[in-house]
Amino acid sequence: MSKNTEFVKFDKVDKSYDGKVLVVKDLNLNISEGEFITMLGPSGSGKTTCLMMLAGFETPTNGEIYLDSNPISNIPPHKRGIGMVFQNYALFPHMTVYENLAFPLRVRKVQKDEIDKKVDKALSMVSLSGFESRMPAQLSGGQQQRVAVARALVFDPAVVLMDEPLGALDKNLRESMQYEIKHIHENIGVTVVYVTHDQGEALTMSNRIAVFNDGKVQQLSSPDKLYEEPVNSFVAEFIGENNTFGGEVTDISKNVCKVKLQNGEILANPISVNSKGDKTTVSIRPERALINPKDKMDNNQTGKIEEVIYHGDHTRVRLDLLGNKEFILKVPNSSNELDLKLGNEIKVGWNSQDARALDPK
Amino acid sequence: MSSETKQILTTDGIPLEISLKKAERKNKIKAFLLVAPLLLFLIITYIFPIGEMFTRSIDDKMITNMLPKTFKSMETWDGKELPSEEVFVSFLSDFKILVEKKEHGKLAQRLNKEKNGFNTITKKLFRQVKRNKIDETQSIKEQIMKVHKRWRNVEYWQAIKRTAPPYTSAKYLKAMDMYLNEDNKITQVSEDRRIHRILWLRTVEVAFFVTVFCFLMGYPIAHLLATLPMKYSNLLMICVLLPFWTSLLVRTASWMILLQQQGVVNDFFVMIGLVADDNRPEMMYNKVGTYVAMTQILLPFMVLPLYSVMKTISPSLMRAGKSLGGTPFVAFWKVYFPLTIPGIGAGCLLVFILAIGYYITPALVGGASGTLISNQIAYHMKTTLDWSFASAMGLMLLGGVLVIYWLYNKLVGVDNIKLG
Numbered sequence: 001m002s003k004n005t006e007f008v009k010f011d012k013v014d015k016s017y018d019g020k021v022l023v024v025k026d027l028n029l030n031i032s033e034g035e036f037i038t039m040l041g042p043s044g045s046g047k048t049t050c051l052m053m054l055a056g057f058e059t060p061t062n063g064e065i066y067l068d069s070n071p072i073s074n075i076p077p078h079k080r081g082i083g084m085v086f087q088n089y090a091l092f093p094h095m096t097v098y099e100n101l102a103f104p105l106r107v108r109k110v111q112k113d114e115i116d117k118k119v120d121k122a123l124s125m126v127s128l129s130g131f132e133s134r135m136p137a138q139l140s141g142g143q144q145q146r147v148a149v150a151r152a153l154v155f156d157p158a159v160v161l162m163d164e165p166l167g168a169l170d171k172n173l174r175e176s177m178q179y180e181i182k183h184i185h186e187n188i189g190v191t192v193v194y195v196t197h198d199q200g201e202a203l204t205m206s207n208r209i210a211v212f213n214d215g216k217v218q219q220l221s222s223p224d225k226l227y228e229e230p231v232n233s234f235v236a237e238f239i240g241e242n243n244t245f246g247g248e249v250t251d252i253s254k255n256v257c258k259v260k261l262q263n264g265e266i267l268a269n270p271i272s273v274n275s276k277g278d279k280t281t282v283s284i285r286p287e288r289a290l291i292n293p294k295d296k297m298d299n300n301q302t303g304k305i306e307e308v309i310y311h312g313d314h315t316r317v318r319l320d321l322l323g324n325k326e327f328i329l330k331v332p333n334s335s336n337e338l339d340l341k342l343g344n345e346i347k348v349g350w351n352s353q354d355a356r357a358l359d360p361k
Numbered sequence: 362m363s364s365e366t367k368q369i370l371t372t373d374g375i376p377l378e379i380s381l382k383k384a385e386r387k388n389k390i391k392a393f394l395l396v397a398p399l400l401l402f403l404i405i406t407y408i409f410p411i412g413e414m415f416t417r418s419i420d421d422k423m424i425t426n427m428l429p430k431t432f433k434s435m436e437t438w439d440g441k442e443l444p445s446e447e448v449f450v451s452f453l454s455d456f457k458i459l460v461e462k463k464e465h466g467k468l469a470q471r472l473n474k475e476k477n478g479f480n481t482i483t484k485k486l487f488r489q490v491k492r493n494k495i496d497e498t499q500s501i502k503e504q505i506m507k508v509h510k511r512w513r514n515v516e517y518w519q520a521i522k523r524t525a526p527p528y529t530s531a532k533y534l535k536a537m538d539m540y541l542n543e544d545n546k547i548t549q550v551s552e553d554r555r556i557h558r559i560l561w562l563r564t565v566e567v568a569f570f571v572t573v574f575c576f577l578m579g580y581p582i583a584h585l586l587a588t589l590p591m592k593y594s595n596l597l598m599i600c601v602l603l604p605f606w607t608s609l610l611v612r613t614a615s616w617m618i619l620l621q622q623q624g625v626v627n628d629f630f631v632m633i634g635l636v637a638d639d640n641r642p643e644m645m646y647n648k649v650g651t652y653v654a655m656t657q658i659l660l661p662f663m664v665l666p667l668y669s670v671m672k673t674i675s676p677s678l679m680r681a682g683k684s685l686g687g688t689p690f691v692a693f694w695k696v697y698f699p700l701t702i703p704g705i706g707a708g709c710l711l712v713f714i715l716a717i718g719y720y721i722t723p724a725l726v727g728g729a730s731g732t733l734i735s736n737q738i739a740y741h742m743k744t745t746l747d748w749s750f751a752s753a754m755g756l757m758l759l760g761g762v763l764v765i766y767w768l769y770n771k772l773v774g775v776d777n778i779k780l781g
Contacts, residue, residue, distance in 0.1 A: 055680075055684055056684075057680055057683075057684075076689075077680070077683040077684050078684070078685075078686050078687055078688055078689070078692070081686070082684060083684070083685070084680075084681065084684040084685075086677045086680070086681055087677070088675060088677060090675065090677040090678050090680070090681035091681075092678060092681070092682075092695075092696055093700065094699045094700055103682070103685055103687070103695070104685035104686045104687075107685070107686045107691055108686055151685065152685075155685070155686065161684075
């Protein structure tokens with residue numbers, strides 16, 4: 001059985017609230033069946049609006065959304081059969097855990113013993129068996145979150161939407177819940193559309209990530225590609241840490257280009273530059289630049305140590321390199337003794353392949 | 362078990378509890394001093410007057426003090442046949458003192474209330490005493506009995522005996538259209554004189570329906586207030602609160618202008634052809650007027666508690682209800698409505714309690730069929746000056762409210778009330 005790669009389809013969707021500003025611009029997005037896709041972006045980037053349009057609480061100003069090839073713009077939320085986990089859980093405070101979970105089944109007129117079975121199964125899935133008669137207020141934040149997840153899944157929806165569900169939890173709990181949700185997704189194979197502004201969350205959980213900014217999808221790809229191969233400087237900046245140089249292309253071939261900086265010249269990988277004279281921002285991940293490189297690398301520079309911060313498993317070194325005083329290096333805390341002292345000059349090298357020449361900022 | 366646990370001592374060896382009390386004492390005194398003025402105010406303006414009202418409503422000491430010897434000698438009288446000579450002697454001596462103090466008129470009035478006919482025979486006796494016609498050496502009983510034949514009737518002496526206790530429940534019984542008959546049994550007054558019970562029932566009925574109308578009209582307004590964006594909801598809030606900024610009297614008067622037979626509303630009905638010009642409905646000086654005016658005046662008391670509760674209900678709950686497959690109605694009925702019950706309870710209780718004691722509006726627009734028990738209380742306060750009766754009715758009203766509060770607590774739970 002081949003999976004439907006256009007299970008959820010945003011087709012040229014625009015959304016404006018006031019008729020003046022477009023919150024979502026010409027969104028085209030295909031989500032395949034059983035996929036875990038994350039909409040990632042800063043607040044105000046339009047990601048939550050997309051989710052609300054899919055859930056049916058907002059209508060697209062233009063364009064159409066398809067669910068399993070059926071247009072859904074005219075279907076009210078309660079007939080879409082889409083489960084949703086809300087930011088603040090939205091558990092019904094006057095109902096017990098059991099009643100909360102039974103709600104979607106009762107409105108679907110499911111038989112009583114069938115309800116019992118499904119609620120049981122859903123609760124054991126989030127390891128909350130035995131909590132049926134508790135009220136939501138008697139549960140911890142993490143438990144409430146799990147009840148909300150179970151409630152969104154209990155009626156076997158085709159798609160589950162999650163709107164920053166872990167935002168209110170503390171760091172440790174958030175991480176364990178990430179794995180838990182990921183495992184639930186893997187076990188039952190439901191299509192999940194997940195909205196977050198936390199890139200760590202997005203990278204750990206998703207099959208694919210859609211990075212939103214300014215109402216547009218900037219890049220849609222798998223987590224590793226997103227991190228290793230950002231297609232523009234917004235994505236490079238937004239995902240992970242990043243060292244940048246602004247400059248101008250002076251020479252360009254197929255795989256490498258020369259970029260002239262304020263005081264120096266480096267070799268870079270031309271991604272979104274085409275010809276000589278293009279302005280560009282070169283982006284290098286901190287872990288791709290090495291100190292005293294043993295292998296031959298095509299970029300070799302010398303920088304002055306401005307700051308050293310101990311992080312336990314690694315040390316962050318801030319350099320003044322080629323006029324960029326915010327050049328960050330990550331040095332693993334292995335036994336090799338490096339002379340990391342303030343004011344010392346050190347040699348730094350990286351491959352031109354890892355220095356991506358993107359659009360100018 | 363707790364008694365077995367070892368007493369905990371502080372490092373200085375003082376028991377922990379005592380040490381804690383010592384440390385907290387200063388704060389407690391401070392806190393008490395802060396609330397003391399309010400407490401004093403409450404005692405003076407609330408608890409003390411209610412106590413005063415209560416004693417006034419059951420007080421019957423006046424006659425007890427007028428006929429002390431008579432009542433003393435009556436203690437041994439079985440009340441079946443005419444009392445003995447001794448009772449007559451003491452009655453005469455009490456009466457003489459009253460005549461000297463010129464208080465015999467009051468006695469006649471009080472006894473007449475107990476049984477009709479006392480006025481005449483007391484006056485006759487007074488004349489005899491005044492002219493010194495009573496010979497103290499002869500049998501007093503015979504002489505008094507000769508004054509008027511009613512003094513020979515045992516029922517009149519029974520009536521005197523009934524007034525002996527210093528306290529009476531007569532006012533309460535009267536408010537229920539009942540009285541104590543000759544045999545000390547609670548009896549209903551004749552049917553054509555039962556006015557109070559109708560008033561009580563009507564008061565409860567009006568209060569109930571005003572509460573229902575306020576709820577029906579207030580719920581959507583409160584919901585709108587809670588969900589509209591700030592700039593609109595502020596304006597709407599001002600509209601809701603506007604009645605509070607106008608005097609109650611002015612508001613009631615404007616309802617009179619609107620509702621009277623030649624008033625604005627009737628003119629409008631005639632204009633659109635809803636009613637004929639010579640057949641204008643009466644919307645005032647009856648229950649309709651009371652309902653309309655009271656509902657409008659009490660509406661804010663329903664809207665505000667509802668609003669404050671609805672404000673706290675997250676809109677995502679309704680969304681959750683819908684996304685889980687509930688129709689908008691199911692989401693409202695199963696999710697939103699149950700969460701507003703504390704506000705409904707508070708609003709209904711508030712409106713009902715205010716309505717049950719409402720005075721000005723029914724007095725002005727109620728007419729004969731729209732007046733309530735509070736108007737009756739005012740009538741006895743101002744016109745008949747029967748303050749003890751007014752007190753009794755006031756206390757019954759208070760008791761009724763307490764009963765409703767108790768019922769509410771049993772059914773919904775007072776902890777669930779939310780006034781904002």
